[in-house]
Amino acid sequence: xxxxxxxxxxxxxxSSELIIALDELEKEKGIKKEYVLESIETAxxxxxxxNFDVNSDNVKITLNKETGExxxxxxxxVVENVEDxxxxxxxxxxxxxxxxxxxGDTVHKELMPKNFGRIAAxxxxxxxxxxxxxxxxxxIFNEFSEKKGEIVSGLVQKVDKNIVVLDxxxxxxxxxxxxxxxxxxxxxxxxxxxxxxxxxxxxKGSTQIIVSRANNDFLRKLFxxxxxxxxxxxxxxxxxxxxxxxxxxxxxxxxxxxIDPVGSCVGQKGIRIQNxxxxxxxxxxxxxxxxxxxxxxxxxxxxxxKVMAVDIKDEERFxxxxxxxxxxxxxxxxxxxxxxxxxxxxxxxxxxxxxxxxREMIQELQANGxxxxxxxxxxxxxxxxxxxxxxxxxxxxxxxxxxxxxxxDEE
Numbered sequence: 011x012x013x014x015x016x017x018x019x020x021x022x023x024x025s026s027e028l029i030i031a032l033d034e035l036e037k038e039k040g041i042k043k044e045y046v047l048e049s050i051e052t053a054x055x056x057x058x059x060x061n062f063d064v065n066s067d068n069v070k071i072t073l074n075k076e077t078g079e080x081x082x083x084x085x086x087x088v089v090e091n092v093e094d095x096x097x098x099x100x101x102x103x104x105x106x107x108x109x110x111x112x113x114g115d116t117v118h119k120e121l122m123p124k125n126f127g128r129i130a131a132x133x134x135x136x137x138x139x140x141x142x143x144x145x146x147x148x149x150i151f152n153e154f155s156e157k158k159g160e161i162v163s164g165l166v167q168k169v170d171k172n173i174v175v176l177d178x179x180x181x182x183x184x185x186x187x188x189x190x191x192x193x194x195x196x197x198x199x200x201x202x203x204x205x206x207x208x209x210x211x212x213x214k215g216s217t218q219i220i221v222s223r224a225n226n227d228f229l230r231k232l233f234x235x236x237x238x239x240x241x242x243x244x245x246x247x248x249x250x251x252x253x254x255x256x257x258x259x260x261x262x263x264x265x266x267x268x269i270d271p272v273g274s275c276v277g278q279k280g281i282r283i284q285n286x287x288x289x290x291x292x293x294x295x296x297x298x299x300x301x302x303x304x305x306x307x308x309x310x311x312x313x314x315x316k317v318m319a320v321d322i323k324d325e326e327r328f329x330x331x332x333x334x335x336x337x338x339x340x341x342x343x344x345x346x347x348x349x350x351x352x353x354x355x356x357x358x359x360x361x362x363x364x365x366x367x368x369r370e371m372i373q374e375l376q377a378n379g380x381x382x383x384x385x386x387x388x389x390x391x392x393x394x395x396x397x398x399x400x401x402x403x404x405x406x407x408x409x410x411x412x413x414x415x416x417x418x419d420e421e
Contacts, residue, residue: 028134029078035138041145047073050137057133058082058126068097070118080130083118144215150181151217154209161231162221166200176202181217189222193255194291203289205231223290224254232286233260237275245271248300251354253347255293259311259355263300272297298355304329308360311352315341318365328359338364 028050032043054071068085086099088111099119104111111117164176164183172187174196185204196202204221205228212218222228230247239245245264252258262271275297276283283295298310308329309317315337321330333341341362342349353360363371 027078029076031138035142040149041141044075046138046141047075049141050134053133053137054080054082054130057129061129069121082121082126084121086117086119088113088115088117147215147217151209151211154181154206154217154219157206158209159206159227159231161203161205161228161235163201163203164221166196166198166202169196169198174202176204176221178219181219183219183221185221185223189220189224191223191255191291191293193293194223204228224252226250226252229258229260229286229290232289233275236282236285237277239264239269239271239274244269245274249355249357251351252293253351255291257294257296257347257351258290259296259298259351261298261300261307261311261355272299296351304356304358308352308356308358311355312341312348312360312362315348317341322358326359327357329361331360331362332365332368333362335364335366338362338367 029043032046035041035046036043051071051073054073055069058069058071070083070085072081072083073079085097086104087097088101088104089098090101090113092098092100099117101111101113104115104117107117107119162178162183164178166174167177167182168175174185174190176183176185183204183206189204189207190196202223204223205225206219207222207225207227208220210218210220229250229252233247234241237245240247240262244266245262247260248263249261250258260275262275264271264274274282283297287293287295296313298313301307301310304322304324305320308320308322308331312331312333315333317331317333317337319332321332322328331341340348343351349360349362
């Protein structure tokens with residue numbers, strides 16, 4: 011038997027102004043009206059139970075999406091004998107509301123206690139304010155998530171020990187110590203550019219933005235801003251290695267033979283690269299041409315040092331580099347900086363030796379080889395001598411046996 015549901019309604023709480031406000035909110039903030047209304051309905055149920063000391067789950071609240079009219083119902087099951095008056099209604103009482111009701115049907119009986127209109131208005135206001143906050147956070151999160159890896163500008167709002175706080179307009183950006191250029195000093199109201207390194211949601215839903223001036227993406231984006239050929243895709247940045255604030259190496263490549271990738275990046279009289287150096291507070295930049303041949307690429311990566319030869323071992327990704335004696339310190343760099351950046355740029359292990367060191371190494375290997383050969387020759391000679399002695403002893407033993415047998419025959 012199909013159960014009937016009967017609603018018994020009175021005039022509800024008029025919330026027409028609420029609907030107008032929600033329509034405006036959807037236009038301005040992009041917050042869906044249906045989403046807010048559902049949240050308000052849920053919040054109204056909670057508010058009703060709290061204010062009128064109702065614990066049952068059969069209380070329902072509906073909010074008309076067109077008029078804003080609010081109704082509070084209790085769901086009651088029609089039964090012969092009532093055992094729980096909070097969830098059940100007798101058939102006799104039910105038929106006073108609707109004569110067609112039968113046992114097993116459900117009645118939605120409206121409840122409209124005093125002061126509920128005021129409670130509804132307060133609840134709706136709280137929900138709307140909360141949803142606006144949530145929506146604003148979501149909008150900011152999505153906006154900056156799309157900017158990850160991009161450059162943003164802001165004013166230094168606070169410098170606190172190891173953290174710099176940037177005012178990015180809608181939100182603050184945090185620059186931890188590891189994302190700062192060590193040679194720079196920051197001060198309040200200083201205008202800074204930085205790269206959006208990460209965008210995450212905090213415990214309470216707030217957006218946390220980490221910005222960086224020390225990562226490779228910041229340098230990459232500066233190249234895109236200053237060098238049109240890179241922005242347009244005519245020149246590609248293949249690899250970057252940085253010692254922030256001190257030195258960096260950038261490997262560039264162009265499939266177009268008519269384009270000089272290094273010259274384009276440096277610019278006429280070095281003006282393009284100088285703009286980037288100024289932004290990085292004097293960080294030196296080595297722009298090299300990427301090459302698919304590892305030997306050529308590694309030799310380029312060690313610039314400004316001149317390289318005589320590169321011997322590579324593909325399986326180990328190891329390169330032995332030989333440089334002139336007067337280029338050794340330049341190739342290695344201060345505290346090994348040049349060699350370290352070159353290794354990181356190329357992703358090869360690099361061992362650098364001067365021409366003299368390499369010759370000494372070869373001579374030593376040759377000497378060790380000759381000594382080994384002599385040792386092996388002496389060992390072979392000893393083995394031969396040992397074999398000869400053994401053969402002589404065996405021959406003597408055989409001769410003695412034969413002589414002994416002959417003497418026996420004569421007797």
